[in-house]
Amino acid sequence: MSDIAPMFPNEKPEHPYLKQxxxxxxxxxxxxxxxxxxxxxxxxxxxxxxFEDEKLDPKLHPTIIGIGCYSQILLLVHEASQKVLALHxxxxxxxTGMKMANPRMKPIIFSGDGDCLGIGGNHFIHICRRNVxxxxxxxxxSIYAMTGGQGAPxxxxxxxxxxxxxTMFENRSDGVKLALxxxxxxxxxxxxxxxxTLMKYFRKALKHKGxxxxxxxxxxxxxxxxxxLDSLGAEYLGGKGEKMDTGGRMIDWIKRNSVRINQAxxxxxxxxxxxxxxxxxxYEPKPEYSGEYAKIQKIAMGGK
Amino acid sequence: xxxxxxxxFLPEGKHLLMGNVAMAEGAISAGLKFFGGYPITPxxxxxxxxxxxxxxxGGCCMQMEDELASINAVIGASLVGAKSMTATSGPGxxxxxxxxxxxxxxxxxxxxxxxxxxxxxxxxxxxDPHHNDIGLIRFAGHGEFQVIALAPMNCQELFDxxxxxxxxxxxxxxxxFIMSDAYLGHLHEVVNxxxxxxxxKRVIKRELPEDVTARVYSYKDRExxxxxxxxxxxxxxxxxPGIFLHMPHGPEGLPTPKPLEFMEMMIEKIxxxxxxxxxxxxxxxxxxxxxxxxxxxxVRTSYRAVEIARNEGIKVGLLRLITVxxxxxxxxxxxxxxxxxxxxxxxxxxxxxxxxxERVKKPTTPIIKIGKVGEFHHPDDILKVIREVAK
Numbered sequence: 001m002s003d004i005a006p007m008f009p010n011e012k013p014e015h016p017y018l019k020q021x022x023x024x025x026x027x028x029x030x031x032x033x034x035x036x037x038x039x040x041x042x043x044x045x046x047x048x049x050x051f052e053d054e055k056l057d058p059k060l061h062p063t064i065i066g067i068g069c070y071s072q073i074l075l076l077v078h079e080a081s082q083k084v085l086a087l088h089x090x091x092x093x094x095x096t097g098m099k100m101a102n103p104r105m106k107p108i109i110f111s112g113d114g115d116c117l118g119i120g121g122n123h124f125i126h127i128c129r130r131n132v133x134x135x136x137x138x139x140x141x142s143i144y145a146m147t148g149g150q151g152a153p154x155x156x157x158x159x160x161x162x163x164x165x166x167t168m169f170e171n172r173s174d175g176v177k178l179a180l181x182x183x184x185x186x187x188x189x190x191x192x193x194x195x196x197t198l199m200k201y202f203r204k205a206l207k208h209k210g211x212x213x214x215x216x217x218x219x220x221x222x223x224x225x226x227x228x229l230d231s232l233g234a235e236y237l238g239g240k241g242e243k244m245d246t247g248g249r250m251i252d253w254i255k256r257n258s259v260r261i262n263q264a265x266x267x268x269x270x271x272x273x274x275x276x277x278x279x280x281x282x283y284e285p286k287p288e289y290s291g292e293y294a295k296i297q298k299i300a301m302g303g304k
Numbered sequence: 305x306x307x308x309x310x311x312x313f314l315p316e317g318k319h320l321l322m323g324n325v326a327m328a329e330g331a332i333s334a335g336l337k338f339f340g341g342y343p344i345t346p347x348x349x350x351x352x353x354x355x356x357x358x359x360x361x362g363g364c365c366m367q368m369e370d371e372l373a374s375i376n377a378v379i380g381a382s383l384v385g386a387k388s389m390t391a392t393s394g395p396g397x398x399x400x401x402x403x404x405x406x407x408x409x410x411x412x413x414x415x416x417x418x419x420x421x422x423x424x425x426x427x428x429x430x431x432d433p434h435h436n437d438i439g440l441i442r443f444a445g446h447g448e449f450q451v452i453a454l455a456p457m458n459c460q461e462l463f464d465x466x467x468x469x470x471x472x473x474x475x476x477x478x479x480x481f482i483m484s485d486a487y488l489g490h491l492h493e494v495v496n497x498x499x500x501x502x503x504x505k506r507v508i509k510r511e512l513p514e515d516v517t518a519r520v521y522s523y524k525d526r527e528x529x530x531x532x533x534x535x536x537x538x539x540x541x542x543x544x545p546g547i548f549l550h551m552p553h554g555p556e557g558l559p560t561p562k563p564l565e566f567m568e569m570m571i572e573k574i575x576x577x578x579x580x581x582x583x584x585x586x587x588x589x590x591x592x593x594x595x596x597x598x599x600x601x602x603v604r605t606s607y608r609a610v611e612i613a614r615n616e617g618i619k620v621g622l623l624r625l626i627t628v629x630x631x632x633x634x635x636x637x638x639x640x641x642x643x644x645x646x647x648x649x650x651x652x653x654x655x656x657x658x659x660x661x662e663r664v665k666k667p668t669t670p671i672i673k674i675g676k677v678g679e680f681h682h683p684d685d686i687l688k689v690i691r692e693v694a695k
Contacts, residue, residue, distance in 0.1 A: 060540065082539050082544050090373070090403065093368065093372065093377050094383075096366070097338060097340060097366075097376065097377030097379065097380025097382075097384075098380040101384045101386035101388070104540075105384065122369055122372075122373070123372075123373050126373065293364060296359050297362060299359075300359035
């Protein structure tokens with residue numbers, strides 16, 4: 001049992017972060033709205049922890065949340081953070097407007113794989129290209145979970161979903177490669193099975209001035225795990241898998257299916273097929289958009 | 305961002321300005337701080353001019369990747385307290401409608417300049433006018449809400465009404481549209497710029513209320529039944545509802561599970577203030593037997609037609625709608641009460657406003673539509689009809 005939100009009051013430990021979580025503040029032993037085995041609780045807890053430990057100013061770190069299962073995360077994360085629920089896929093555009101109207105802000109965008117790589121792909125590319133100072137977290141559960149398990153742009157080859165009942169045959173989209181190609185200066189990928197790494201990347205991204213993209217692989221037991229076998233991503237072994245119908249099995253699968261970037265260098269294409277490469281892909285700070293625009297304003301105002 | 309180095313206002317006096325530029329200057333005078341746009345004929349001159357002018361006053365003009373991004377950036381900027389606007393044409397408007405609904409839901413103020421062109425579709429004579437979006441913007445998007453739409457008829461009004469539009473957006477917290485069109489946007493006319501003190505007196509500023517813990521969303525006063533519209537919330541200050549920022553809210557200004565109450569509040573907060581919002585010009589209406597009702601460009605020809613017809617001794621008057629939405633039911637009803645014939649020259653085929661007039665006029669009064677698309681009415685077009693019905 002996680003100690004941030006225990007199920008029963010008699011189990012309730014005095015946890016410093018529980019008081020800061022919005023749900024915890026209001027409901028006391030509020031667990032979460034997510035299904036059993038979902039990874040968003042972990043992300044919500046990590047967000048609250050980092051928010052509290054780093055003493056972030058909630059007024060300067062607005063949270064812009066896209067549409068997906070994680071929209072409910074606004075009930076779990078730090079209560080002081082100012083949140084806005086954007087339209088499906090448009091969170092990066094809203095963040096751009098906020099940042100440019102108040103350049104002291106550093107928006108934090110919660111986005112999903114369908115939100116950021118599907119419907120909002122264009123906005124994602126262009127926020128990375130412009131290098132607007134913000135932090136984009138892409139929660140990748142390989143499925144459209146909120147609407148009931150339809151295929152996503154990130155669904156693995158050979159996986160089953162309600163709109164691909166005979167297995168997925170499309171090539172999957174890779175958020176990290178897209179961000180790298182679009183020119184984001186800080187790009188990393190990790191999983192909820194590696195929470196300390198996620199915290200490390202989160203802290204680094206907060207200190208970095210520019211667009212930071214962190215893709216987080218999270219499990220969806222209800223709509224992805226129950227339909228798929230854990231042999232996904234290990235096709236080259238030729239074995240028969242088991243259904244991933246519990247949170248534990250999915251976390252196990254995520255751990256087995258993710259490869260560190262330094263190991264991935266020595267692996268073949270075939271071995272990396274359907275695998276998640278995790279690690280830091282790029283950290284090259286470069287001039288940030290609002291800073292550059294301030295120079296333009298200076299020129300326009302007649303200064304030098 | 306708040307630097308005011310005297311470049312915000314054009315020098316007092318007469319200037320020869322293009323319509324789109326006059327609109328842009330009006331916006332900058334009103335305190336525009338963020339413009340998100342995407343080039344589209346015939347509104348392109350607006351973003352071109354603002355890109356040059358807005359950095360001078362410490363604002364930000366961004367050419368976004370598409371219309372969806374530009375309107376969402378406008379919403380984002382408005383959420384953190386910058387007066388913001390966008391300008392586009394029909395195809396852009398249809399892309400933006402989803403976000404307009406969101407803005408109406410959250411009561412985010414912003415101004416929208418729609419330079420209408422011939423539609424539907426994105427091909428065709430795109431530099432010709434067509435008042436086709438006037439129907440779309442009535443409920444611009446999914447869900448029900450009320451917008452305010454103003455229809456200028458010359459470059460001077462594009463300047464003045466843009467300032468009014470920003471004031472309406474700040475006061476009523478709903479999407480406010482300026483319904484320009486391709487001819488008007490590209491028209492060069494003399495614009496009389498008032499002294500800056502006069503403009504400043506008119507402009508309603510975006511600022512925090514005295515009590516930052518007050519309710520953020522519009523609500524119905526329990527005792528008087530009036531709708532109270534507080535100042536728009538500003539993210540990054542204490543005057544922000546935090547988690548409730550995205551939720552539909554009812555007549556108490558708090559999240560509600562009853563959509564009907566929410567819709568009622570959304571629409572009635574504007575409709576109950578219709579007397580303050582409705583602007584009309586009643587031209588020789590007192591003894592008129594033939595009433596012309598027009599808005600936007602056809603008003604110019606209608607004025608001329610009325611003048612000639614009056615010289616011929618025909619009793620004709622003109623009701624000019626400056627505020628098109630919300631439709632001023634009572635004013636129109638009063639104006640057409642004794643009319644024998646109503647003539648509605650419109651720059652569209654369907655006659656969107658004619659349909660609205662049909663709703664409020666007496667069932668026996670005939671209504672004659674003069675539809676034109678992609679071209680101007682000649683005064684003779686209207687005169688011909690006037691002479692025919694006066695026989």
